[in-house]
Amino acid sequence: MKRLIFTKTFLHILVAAILNSLAMMYVQFVFCLPAIALILYVLLKSSSHKNAFTTGLLFGGLSSLILNYWMVPVVANYANGSNGLALACYIASGVALAVFFGAQFYLASLLLLKQERPSMVWINAFIIASVWVSFELLRATIFSALPWLSYTAGISQARSIYLLQPAAFGGVFLLSFIIVITAYFLAVDLINRKVRFLVFAVGILAIQYATGALLFNKFSAEIEEDNPAHFSVALVMPALSPETVWNDESANAVVSHLLALNEKAVATKPDMAVWTETVVPWAYSPDDDFLKEISNTTANTNTLSLLGMNSSLDQSETNLSNSVYLLSNTGKELGKYDKQDLLSMAEKPLLASPALILPFIKKLDLKMEAGSNSEPVNTPWGKAGIMICNESTNSFHAAGLAKSGAEFLVNMGNDSWFSDYFITTQHFYNARCRAVENRKDLIINNNRGICGVVKSTGEIKIEEDGRNSNVISAEIHPNKLQTFKLNNLVYPAITILLLVLGNYLQRVKFNPNKNKTQTQK
Incomplete structure (x- = not known):
C-alpha cells in the first residue's frame, strides 16, 4: 500500500x-x-x-x-x-x-x-x-x-x-x-x-x-494624450554566430556584413540605430577604424548609434567591461553604460572562485568586470535605461533604472549560444514584463534571439526572429511616469x-x- x-x-x-x-x-x-x-x-x-x-x-x-x-x-x-x-x-x-x-x-x-x-x-x-x-x-x-x-x-x-x-x-x-x-x-x-x-x-x-x-x-x-513626442529607431540585427565573431579569419567578412547593415539602417533615416550586445569583440577606441566607417555613413544624417562594445579597463586590453556606447553622427562618444550584473561562470567566476568559470573566457585570457557607468544614458529624447543580456531578467535592475530617471528602456543581448532553445522566448517575455512593470517603451535587440519593441502598455509592436539578418524600424515614446510598486517585504x-x-x-x-x-x- x-x-x-x-x-x-x-x-x-x-x-x-x-x-x-x-x-x-x-x-x-x-x-x-x-x-x-x-x-x-x-x-x-x-x-x-x-x-x-x-x-x-x-x-x-x-x-x-x-x-x-x-x-x-x-x-x-x-x-x-x-x-x-x-x-x-x-x-x-x-x-x-x-x-x-x-x-x-x-x-x-x-x-x-x-x-x-x-x-x-x-x-x-x-x-x-x-x-x-x-x-x-x-x-x-x-x-x-x-x-x-x-x-x-x-x-x-x-x-x-x-x-x-x-x-x-x-x-x-x-x-x-x-x-x-x-x-x-x-x-x-x-x-x-x-x-x-x-x-x-x-x-x-x-x-x-x-x-x-x-x-x-x-x-x-x-x-497617448500626455506623451505625443516620439523618436524613430532602426534595430540592426546582425545574426552573428559565436564561432564567426571570435574567429580572426572571418573578421573581414564580419566587418563588411556589419557595415552593409549599417548602410541599410541609415537609409531608413532613423533618429537612432540600435545594435546588439558586443556586436564586435574588440575593445572600444575613439580612433577605431570600424567606428570611423560607421560614422562616415551617418555623418550627413542626424542618426545616432547605440552600439554594444567592450571597454578596456587598463592598458592591457584583457581587463574589460561589457559596455554600450551612444555615438553621435560623427562618431563622438555621447554616453556610456557598463553592465553591472555579470553572468556567472560566463563573464565572472561563480562564488568568486577563479576556477569556477567556463574555459571560453580563460582561453581568450580575458577578465570581465562591472564598469563604473551604471546610470541611464542621456539622449536627445530622454534618458535611456540600458539592460545588457541577462539584466533584463532582473526585475530589480530595471526598477532601479526607472527610479534613476529612465524614460525608455533598451535591452541589448547576445542569445547566439541559445538561439535554438526556448531561452530566447523567455528572454523576450521577461523584457515584456520589464516594460509593463515600469511603464516604459522597451527596445529589445538580441543577436540571434527575439528582437522587437514593446510599448509601455505591454503591446508588442514588433517581434522578429534575430536569427535572420535584418533591419527593422519602430517609433519610441519616452515618458517620465514613475509607477507605484509594492514593497517586497509585503509578502513575508x-x-x-x-x-x-x-x-x-x-x-x-x-x-x-x-x-x-x-x-x-
Missing part, C-alpha cells in the same frame, strides 16, 4: 514538474496553473513536514532537469567540448533548485493552519502564496546572475496583455502571488473531491483579466499577519471553557 501511495505521489510530482517546465518554456499560463495546483495538492496531502520537504525537493529537482536540458549541449560547446563540465553544471543547477523548493515546501507545511472552515482556506491560500513569492524573491536576489535558477510563476502570464497589467503595481511577483492563490483553491477542491472553491478560483482570474483590461485601456489613453508581512489572525480564530473556535459554558446554558 505504501509503495502504491509513493508511486502515485511521485507521478503527481513528475506531472507537476513537466507542466511547470512547459509553462516556463513556452510562457503559457494554461500549463502553470494546473502545475502549481497539482503540486500543492501533494503538499496538502503530505503526512509530515519531512514529506513536504521531499515533495519540494523532487519538484524543484525534476523541474530543473527538464527545464535546463539545453545546458549540456550549450555549456559543452561554450567550454570547448567539455561534456564533464557541462554535466556538472546541469546537475548542480538541479541540486540548487531542489534545495530551494524543498526548504520552501517545508516552511509552508509548518505554517499551514487547520482548515475546519472556509475562512481558514482563504488564510492558508494567502500564506502559501506569500511563502511562494518570498522564495521567488530570494532566488531572484541570489541568482540574478544565474537566470535559469530565478524563474517566476508570474512569467507564464506574460503572453496575455490583460493578465500582465497588474505587474505595473507589484511586478511579476504579484502575478505569481495571484496564480498561487488560485491554484491553492483548486488543490483544496481536488482533495475534497468537490467544486466548492472553484468559483473563487475562476472569480480571481476573471477579476484579474477584467481589471487588466481596464488598466490597459486607461493607461493607453493617458500615454502578509504571512506573519495571517498566522496571527488564523491562530486567534482557531483559539476562539476551539476554546473548551467557552464551549462548556455554552452547553450548560
Whole structure:
C-alpha cells in the first residue's frame, strides 16, 4: 500500500514538474496553473513536514532537469567540448533548485493552519502564496546572475496583455502571488473531491483579466494624450554566430556584413540605430577604424548609434567591461553604460572562485568586470535605461533604472549560444514584463534571439526572429511616469499577519471553557 501511495505521489510530482517546465518554456499560463495546483495538492496531502520537504525537493529537482536540458549541449560547446563540465553544471543547477523548493515546501507545511472552515482556506491560500513569492524573491536576489535558477510563476502570464497589467503595481511577483492563490483553491477542491472553491478560483482570474483590461485601456489613453513626442529607431540585427565573431579569419567578412547593415539602417533615416550586445569583440577606441566607417555613413544624417562594445579597463586590453556606447553622427562618444550584473561562470567566476568559470573566457585570457557607468544614458529624447543580456531578467535592475530617471528602456543581448532553445522566448517575455512593470517603451535587440519593441502598455509592436539578418524600424515614446510598486517585504508581512489572525480564530473556535459554558446554558 505504501509503495502504491509513493508511486502515485511521485507521478503527481513528475506531472507537476513537466507542466511547470512547459509553462516556463513556452510562457503559457494554461500549463502553470494546473502545475502549481497539482503540486500543492501533494503538499496538502503530505503526512509530515519531512514529506513536504521531499515533495519540494523532487519538484524543484525534476523541474530543473527538464527545464535546463539545453545546458549540456550549450555549456559543452561554450567550454570547448567539455561534456564533464557541462554535466556538472546541469546537475548542480538541479541540486540548487531542489534545495530551494524543498526548504520552501517545508516552511509552508509548518505554517499551514487547520482548515475546519472556509475562512481558514482563504488564510492558508494567502500564506502559501506569500511563502511562494518570498522564495521567488530570494532566488531572484541570489541568482540574478544565474537566470535559469530565478524563474517566476508570474512569467507564464506574460503572453496575455490583460493578465500582465497588474505587474505595473507589484511586478511579476504579484502575478505569481495571484496564480498561487488560485491554484491553492483548486488543490483544496481536488482533495475534497468537490467544486466548492472553484468559483473563487475562476472569480480571481476573471477579476484579474477584467481589471487588466481596464488598466490597459486607461493607461493607453493617458500615454497617448500626455506623451505625443516620439523618436524613430532602426534595430540592426546582425545574426552573428559565436564561432564567426571570435574567429580572426572571418573578421573581414564580419566587418563588411556589419557595415552593409549599417548602410541599410541609415537609409531608413532613423533618429537612432540600435545594435546588439558586443556586436564586435574588440575593445572600444575613439580612433577605431570600424567606428570611423560607421560614422562616415551617418555623418550627413542626424542618426545616432547605440552600439554594444567592450571597454578596456587598463592598458592591457584583457581587463574589460561589457559596455554600450551612444555615438553621435560623427562618431563622438555621447554616453556610456557598463553592465553591472555579470553572468556567472560566463563573464565572472561563480562564488568568486577563479576556477569556477567556463574555459571560453580563460582561453581568450580575458577578465570581465562591472564598469563604473551604471546610470541611464542621456539622449536627445530622454534618458535611456540600458539592460545588457541577462539584466533584463532582473526585475530589480530595471526598477532601479526607472527610479534613476529612465524614460525608455533598451535591452541589448547576445542569445547566439541559445538561439535554438526556448531561452530566447523567455528572454523576450521577461523584457515584456520589464516594460509593463515600469511603464516604459522597451527596445529589445538580441543577436540571434527575439528582437522587437514593446510599448509601455505591454503591446508588442514588433517581434522578429534575430536569427535572420535584418533591419527593422519602430517609433519610441519616452515618458517620465514613475509607477507605484509594492514593497517586497509585503509578502513575508502578509504571512506573519495571517498566522496571527488564523491562530486567534482557531483559539476562539476551539476554546473548551467557552464551549462548556455554552452547553450548560
